[in-house]
Amino acid sequence: MPIYFDHNATTPLDPRVLEAMQACLGGPYGNASSVHRYGRAARDAIEAARAQVAALVGAQPQEVFFTSGATESNNLALQGALATAPAAARLLYGATEHPSVLETAEALRAAGRAVEVVAVGRDGLLDWAAYETQLSRGPVRLVALMRANNETGVIQDVPRAARLAHARGALLHCDAVQAAGKIPVDFDALGADLMSLSAHKIYGPKGVGALVKRAAVELAPLLHGGGQEHGLRPGTENLPAIVGFGVAAELARDELERRAAHCRRLREMLEAGLRRLGAVTIFGDSAPRLPNTVQFALAGWEGEALLMALDRKGIAVSSGSACSSGKGEPSHVLLGMGWPRELAFGAIRVSLGPSSTENEIARFLAVLSELQALGAAA
Ligand SMILES: Cc1ncc(COP(=O)(O)O)c(C=O)c1O
Numbered sequence: 001m002p003i004y005f006d007h008n009a010t011t012p013l014d015p016r017v018l019e020a021m022q023a024c025l026g027g028p029y030g031n032a033s034s035v036h037r038y039g040r041a042a043r044d045a046i047e048a049a050r051a052q053v054a055a056l057v058g059a060q061p062q063e064v065f066f067t068s069g070a071t072e073s074n075n076l077a078l079q080g081a082l083a084t085a086p087a088a089a090r091l092l093y094g095a096t097e098h099p100s101v102l103e104t105a106e107a108l109r110a111a112g113r114a115v116e117v118v119a120v121g122r123d124g125l126l127d128w129a130a131y132e133t134q135l136s137r138g139p140v141r142l143v144a145l146m147r148a149n150n151e152t153g154v155i156q157d158v159p160r161a162a163r164l165a166h167a168r169g170a171l172l173h174c175d176a177v178q179a180a181g182k183i184p185v186d187f188d189a190l191g192a193d194l195m196s197l198s199a200h201k202i203y204g205p206k207g208v209g210a211l212v213k214r215a216a217v218e219l220a221p222l223l224h225g226g227g228q229e230h231g232l233r234p235g236t237e238n239l240p241a242i243v244g245f246g247v248a249a250e251l252a253r254d255e256l257e258r259r260a261a262h263c264r265r266l267r268e269m270l271e272a273g274l275r276r277l278g279a280v281t282i283f284g285d286s287a288p289r290l291p292n293t294v295q296f297a298l299a300g301w302e303g304e305a306l307l308m309a310l311d312r313k314g315i316a317v318s319s320g321s322a323c324s325s326g327k328g329e330p331s332h333v334l335l336g337m338g339w340p341r342e343l344a345f346g347a348i349r350v351s352l353g354p355s356s357t358e359n360e361i362a363r364f365l366a367v368l369s370e371l372q373a374l375g376a377a378a
Pocket residue numbers: 008009068069070071072074098100146148149150175177178197198199200207208209323
């Protein structure tokens with residue numbers, strides 16, 4: 001049986017989500033903007049999903065805006081917030097953010113906005129002294145800081161970052177894509193003003209996500225059109241995807257503790273096994289991390305080569321983030337944490353899910369040990 005250890009890249013559709021989506025695909029086909037009964041049926045389904053997504057993150061339903069995924073949500077948060085701020089107001093963002101934040105920041109820089117990276121330490125956690133200094137150097141519109149990193153699983157102290165941002169009159173955007181469904185996420189407790197979510201990381205469909213936004217935060221939309229999602233994200237809603245996201249969010253909330261405990265137990269087994277193998281570096285292991293994620297390097301192995309060797313054995317892992325694999329550059333996350341390029345080139349990420357098993361961990365460790373012996377022989 002092949003082994004899927006790449007749940008941070010994406011997750012399989014939960015059969016219960018599939019069932020709800022299939023019912024929806026063959027069911028209410030009205031346009032949710034229509035006032036007749038067909039339209040109202042679609043509208044009711046969207047509002048039910050909005051309430052389910054809001055409940056997962058302790059937000060109010062009217063704070064949830066559906067998008068095509070977290071890439072769009074991150075773009076909307078960053079571009080939308082800067083567009084409604086004076087030209088001098090800066091964007092600050094963490095060095096280990098997802099490319100959908102980094103590349104948006106680059107585009108804003110190219111358009112003449114002041115954007116600044118905030119450094120992280122070797123453990124992946126924000127450099128608080130650097131952050132406070134940067135905040136103190138003039139107006140900041142928005143700070144973008146992810147709750148949990150997709151590669152290392154390192155969990156940032158977003159509430160602290162938000163308090164410091166607010167004290168300087170800045171907003172805080174949190175990419176909570178990897179945290180949602182794996183650890184409790186509470187919009188209010190995080191102190192965030194904006195927050196991104198994605199359905200396909202929580203056993204929902206691909207191509208749908210949400211931006212959570214406080215009412216008082218003014219954003220310029222990326223798209224202009226028919227006024228859906230209160231004009232923040234116009235376009236006829238993708239009903240089956242939104243319904244699937246809603247069900248996935250409800251399941252994630254109901255099953256969060258069980259999923260997290262299961263993954264944590266397996267992750268501990270895995271890390272104990274990796275340490276027994278020796279010559280293994282586990283990245284970010286001194287920081288709080290997601291219960292399902294381990295990023296490591298095995299001495300003598302280049303990450304991409306190890307990934308291919310594991311794939312030939314039927315084991316799917318990732319070398320860094322899915323979006324950046326194949327680029328031939330080491331992970332910006334590890335470089336940002338100050339790891340040398342050679343070690344960063346060796347990175348492999350294992351991300352577990354509720355369907356992962358002890359047998360899979362044992363098999364993975366056995367295969368790694370074989371490959372390690374091969375690597376040593378080569
Ligand atoms: C932390 C993080 N943010 C944003 C995204 C982008 O999400 P989506 O695939 O919904 O565009 C991902 C997906 O890899 C992610 O891991």
